[in-house]
Amino acid sequence: VSGKQHVEFHRKVLMRQHLLRHWRPPLNTAAYVPFIGDADLAAYLYGDLWVYGADLDPDRIEAAGRALPNIAAAGAGALRVADCDSWPFADLQPPKFSVADFDAYAEPYAAFRSFWGHAPKHDRLVLFFTDGQRQSMMRVGKWTAPDGTRLEAETEQARPIFNAYLSQYIWPWFEHFIAPWRVVDRFRYLRGWMVYWGAVVELG
Numbered sequence: 484v485s486g487k488q489h490v491e492f493h494r495k496v497l498m499r500q501h502l503l504r505h506w507r508p509p510l511n512t513a514a515y516v517p518f519i520g521d522a523d524l525a526a527y528l529y530g531d532l533w534v535y536g537a538d539l540d541p542d543r544i545e546a547a548g549r550a551l552p553n554i555a556a557a558g559a560g561a562l563r564v565a566d567c568d569s570w571p572f573a574d575l576q577p578p579k580f581s582v583a584d585f586d587a588y589a590e591p592y593a594a595f596r597s598f599w600g601h602a603p604k605h606d607r608l609v610l611f612f613t614d615g616q617r618q619s620m621m622r623v624g625k626w627t628a629p630d631g632t633r634l635e636a637e638t639e640q641a642r643p644i645f646n647a648y649l650s651q652y653i654w655p656w657f658e659h660f661i662a663p664w665r666v667v668d669r670f671r672y673l674r675g676w677m678v679y680w681g682a683v684v685e686l687g
């Protein structure tokens with residue numbers, strides 16, 4: 484593990500293992516890994532699934548290719564340089580996704596909305612998010628809502644949102660957005676102002 488792309492890699496892994504312990508993605512399904520970086524998480528956790536990964540940085544994609552020896556089996560183009568705010572695999576026909584892992588630096592929801600709108604999905608899947616919006620909220624008074632709206636507010640006005648960020652702001656939006664899918668399990672932890680969370684969701 485290179486370390487430089489992660490603060491506390493082991494906590495990211497533990498959260499993922501916690502949800503993956505309760506529900507194991509079936510073999511022959513796919514894992515979507517935008518912001519794949521050096522593929523540390525993907526190589527550690529999703530090696531037995533078909534990994535579809537992308538990153539803006541070509542050096543990261545090269546490193547990810549070395550970390551994921553089985554990536555060729557997912558088909559040509561399953562690992563590519565792309566902006567993940569849009570769905571990067573519109574030209575391919577991947578199998579159904581049972582995992583999507585949005586380990587962004589700060590804003591995972593544009594990529595999530597694109598994935599949700601375009602990707603073939605298994606009827607149960609697990610989703611992970613790295614969300615840094617509370618940092619920008621407090622540091623510069625600007626942030627992006629999960630629906631993509633850019634917002635601005637003085638620190639004092641933003642504080643109620645900051646304080647109840649996941650429970651009253653992100654999760655209600657998320658549940659509404661994925662309906663008729665529903666959340667069957669979830670987990671989260673905070674590190675300073677960063678928010679890390681995941682959910683198992685199911686259709687029906």
Ligand SMILES: C[S@@+](CC[C@H](N)C(=O)[O-])C[C@H]1O[C@@H](n2cnc3c(N)ncnc32)[C@H](O)[C@@H]1O
Nearest residue numbers: 518519520521522523524538539540566567586
């Ligand atoms: C926190 S690192 C991800 C580390 C990765 N989860 C791993 O296991 O190695 C974030 C990555 O997102 C990439 N990135 C940032 N914005 C992006 C975008 N819009 N589309 C695709 N990749 C992006 C960066 O190049 C960086 O490699």
